[in-house]
Amino acid sequence: MAITPAHNPLKTATAFPYGNNSTFYPVLGNPGSDSPMSCGNFTIEKGKATAIVQPADTFNLVLEGEMELEDLDKPGEVVTLRTGDMVRMDKGTTFKWSTQSVCKGFYVVQIPLGPNDTQPIDI
Numbered sequence: 001m002a003i004t005p006a007h008n009p010l011k012t013a014t015a016f017p018y019g020n021n022s023t024f025y026p027v028l029g030n031p032g033s034d035s036p037m038s039c040g041n042f043t044i045e046k047g048k049a050t051a052i053v054q055p056a057d058t059f060n061l062v063l064e065g066e067m068e069l070e071d072l073d074k075p076g077e078v079v080t081l082r083t084g085d086m087v088r089m090d091k092g093t094t095f096k097w098s099t100q101s102v103c104k105g106f107y108v109v110q111i112p113l114g115p116n117d118t119q120p121i122d123i
Helices: none
Strands: 016-018 022-029 038-045 050-053 058-064 066-071 078-082 086-089 094-098 102-109
Touching: 058 078, 066 102, 078 086
Parallel strands: none
Antiparallel strands: 016 022, 022 038, 038 102, 050 094, 058 086, 058 102, 066 078, 066 094
């Protein structure tokens, strides 16, 4: 067993731009595990929405601002998350996200630490 601290991780995390308006900062994970898990921070800027097919079960916590999520299998059903709100997105869900300002948050996802092969989809 081990304790792995991440002191002020945004100063050292590698930024991965994603989609039209988002940046992910993977911070901690267990890439060699049989049960991969990673976490980090994200920032979403105002602009065109980004859509993906969710690669793994994911939990997000909005730390600042707000974001809109729409399950593309249920068009028009938009969920607005504000500071302090959390959401779970199931693996395989096709959804899009956007914001009218800036949104910052924290995520936990069941994939290894670092960038992955998930690509945004056209909407």
